[in-house]
Amino acid sequence: MTLKLVAAIAVSLATLALQSRADVIKVGVIAPMSGSFSAVGQTWEGATKAYQKLNGTTAGGHTIEVIYRDLPDINPAQAKALAQELIIKEGAQHIAGLYFTPDTLAVAALAQEAKVPVVIFNASTSSLLEKSDYLLRTSYTLPQMAVPVAKYALEKNVKNVVSLVSDFGPGLDAEKAFNTAFVAGGGKLLEAIRAPLKTTDFGPLMQRVKALKPDALYVFGPGGPATYAMIKAYNEAGLKAAGVRFLGTGETDEDQLRAIGPELLGIETGMFYSATHNSPLNNAAVKALAEVAPKAIPTVQLANAYDGLHVIYHMVKATDGKRDGPKGLAAAKGFSWESPRGPVKIDPASREFVQNVYMRVVEKDSSGRFVNREFRTFEMQPDYGRIQGAAK
The missing domain is CATH 3.40.50.2300 (Response regulator)
Structure with a gap:
């Protein structure tokens, strides 16, 4: 990471920190919204809408706004550029999504420098979370x-x-x-x-x-x-x-x-998931997805994005809307809940998803x-x- 970029991030985050708490918390999702994997992006977008339909658009009194950026295929340089734009220009407190491992690796160093939590919706290489203290995962390995x-x-x-x-x-x-x-x-x-x-x-x-x-x-x-x-x-x-x-x-x-x-x-x-998983929560999530995004398919990506936003809501509540990546991550470690896929937990030591x-x-x-x-x-x-x- 260049000194110029580090300085830009530092100035941007310092300015945002002066605001203390945000009335609107932005979540930037990097997703394949076009191309061969566009069905994934459509399901992620539908899943976050379904989550908000069932759980509301606020966390701890703060409005959660989800912003999507298109990354159709493996392109680490573009993934990093999109993350920079979301953090610096949009003021996103959290980054999420990321379908492919190489793209996630490109974002990891930026997350570490900016102290911005990144919730991975898919990339499944086992060693990924070792690349930054600010990476979490709600998918699998x-x-x-x-x-x-x-x-x-x-x-x-x-x-x-x-x-x-x-x-x-x-x-x-x-x-x-x-x-x-x-x-x-x-x-x-x-x-x-x-x-x-x-x-x-x-x-x-x-x-x-x-x-x-x-x-x-x-x-x-x-x-x-x-x-x-x-x-x-x-x-x-x-x-x-x-x-x-x-x-x-x-x-x-x-x-x-x-x-x-x-x-x-x-x-x-x-x-870890089937659309026919027999639970009231999964039935509600699949139904909500069909209502907010009729073209989206209830694949495993429904569970990934649904749970990813749930973790982000939890971190926002823990920080009371403040830009405090370390505190948010601390709250996420050991967090357990009932997911559309069944019981899940974030391991307190490794930050990996247990399911x-x-x-x-x-x-x-x-x-x-x-x-x-x-x-x-x-x-x-x-x-x-x-x-x-x-x-x-």
């Missing part, structure tokens, strides 16, 4: 999801697997966590395959998997069109017909269910919709990335 999937596979007497992941931070986290847990439990890893992030044709890779004849294929994709291509190739290669289990995380998210439902039948995933992981299977419900039916719960799972790292 891949190890947190992958280890329960490995445990489930062992429970189901899966003897050997092939892993196939996208070759970037979260994919490598997922690969390491699943494979380590599966092998430690007595399973055999036949091969660990990494696909370049921009891969669109997974046919050759699926043929490679088929030749290895595994009991199961563990997958992590980047979401969006690539995930559709991955599942299509799995079916076309005859892996499903051959009885090779598809084990994943978010590959059957609700947007995928709507787009390619029949091809997903029977696929098993471990994830249930549900094994889900794609089925048709009584109305003919494709849904992720939850059938097995691994309660209050930690970030296994930290645990496995500490065990080295």
Whole structure:
């Protein structure tokens, strides 16, 4: 960070601090509002509106205004520029959103310098929170999801697997966590395959998997069109017909269910949320989302953004609207609540999100919709990335 930028931030924050308390607290959300991942941005925006519909637009007597900035794809330089604009020009007290890990890394140093809390709605690389004291997360880490999937596979007497992941931070986290847990439990890893992030044709890779004849294929994709291509190739290669289990995380998210439902039948995933999660709060959140944003899809991103704004409301109440990042972060550490996804907690030491992981299977419900039916719960799972790292 340049001295000029540091000085600009310092002057801006000093000026804002003189105001003591703000009647309007601005939250700047950096989100993919356009491009291939625009459905995520639409759901985030709808989720924050749904949260405010159910909980009001004030926290501790202060009006909360949510401002969105578009970041369609991975672009760390632009992510940093947007965060600077939101903090310096808009006076945002909190930054949120951030779909991709590289963009979040670019914002981390700025958050540290400005002492502005950043609530990550998605980016899931395990080591992210180590990059700044001001980062929180209301999404997940891949190890947190992958280890329960490995445990489930062992429970189901899966003897050997092939892993196939996208070759970037979260994919490598997922690969390491699943494979380590599966092998430690007595399973055999036949091969660990990494696909370049921009891969669109997974046919050759699926043929490679088929030749290895595994009991199961563990997958992590980047979401969006690539995930559709991955599942299509799995079916076309005859892996499903051959009885090779598809084990994943978010590959059957609700947007995928709507787009390619029949091809997903029977696929098993471990994830922290399903739109059909049976609780009064989730039912209310899904209903509110449909009312405020009819085009938004109730995916895991509904829970991420809903909970993210809940944490921000909590921090605003704790600081009484004052610009005090350290005090806000202190209040968030150890904070627990009931989420649309179930019970959750921010770990007081690591700041990681602790939550249930549900094994889900794609089925048709009584109305003919494709849904992720939850059938097995691994309660209050930690970030296994930290645990496995500490065990080295």
